[in-house]
Amino acid sequence: MSIPTSPFEIRQRCRAGQFDAPTPGLAPGFVQANLVVLPYDLAFEFLVFCQRNPKPCPVLDITEVGDPQPKLIAPGADIRTDLPRYRIFRHGEFVEETTDIRPFWRSDLVGFLIGCSFSFENALLDAGLPVRHIEEGKNVPMYETNIDCIPTKRFSAPLVVSMRPLLPNQVVRAVEVTHRYHRTHGSPVHIGSPDAIGIRAIENVDYGDAVTFCEGEVPVFWACGVTTQTAIIRAKPEFAITHAPGHMFVSDLRDEDLTL
Structure with missing residues (x-):
């Protein structure tokens, strides 16, 4: 099967369980994002952590509580299915990797989409x-x-x-x-x-x-946005989800939308 090239195609292939590889070099010109999913009672403090550390943790979008749609950067997408691979953490311990987090989804969860350096690699090339x-x-x-x-x-x-x-x-x-x-x-x-x-x-x-x-x-x-995963390991929240390193969410934003 061919490698997907557009953000929509990548997300659809992930959703269908047909793509679970790292995303460097995919969809050149489109912004890729790290994912962190936390319970609502930790969301504000995590946002403060990101704001204090904007270099590794630049926030691009935050989902509504219990809603898996990243409305600002990819309307209609679903962060539960549209990334190639995810990591599940319990009390700060990595417990498993999966390609679909719908079985783990809860009504109190908030998703953070955080900028990724894959987004400037096309400009380097x-x-x-x-x-x-x-x-x-x-x-x-x-x-x-x-x-x-x-x-x-x-x-x-x-x-x-x-x-x-x-x-x-x-x-x-x-x-x-x-x-x-x-x-x-x-x-x-x-x-x-x-x-x-x-x-x-x-x-x-x-x-x-x-x-x-x-x-x-x-x-x-x-x-690197994987900084957020080390923060989760240290904080030991009872439950958290992240992307697997290098397996990013591919958004509809253009790289140039985020330049100075």
Whole structure:
């Protein structure tokens, strides 16, 4: 079966159980989003956590209580079925992965759609810059760092970053391209020296897949929405749902809709 190319087709294929792969490189030009689903009694505090940490947690849409439709970024879509894969957490513990969260849905749940760096990768490619995980057909490499987010009473997390290798003479251009996409993580948070942000071995990813480094390349790190999953693990809510890392919600928003 062919790979879906439009946001609507991707969501429909997910809904039909026909697509459960990572989404880097899909639907070029359209915004992809992380998903966090929490009970209503935690929703306001989680929103505060996101507002205090807009680099890793830029909120694009919030669903009404009990309503799975993201009305601002994809009217008619259903966050219970329209992502390739989900993770279920109970009391902060990851318990299972699934392709359909309708059996877990409750009337008190609120969905948060949070910007994703996959949304600026098409702009990097258009600028002639490499995106190695797309070249290699992999998920993006992601790492937990020693950089702490600004906490709330119940939510705290180390910053999680995604990484793309670039030559030193490509880094400035990558910063110029991505800083415009402030609602999908914007410019890099760190360049080179992984050890300086607590990453001991670049080949040992915490999420996603390791990628090849070509001669002379340096790692360039962007804030990542998987930060929210580490916040859930620390907060230990009785129940939560997220996307599986790299398996994003593909919205109807255009990348350029979110640029500065």
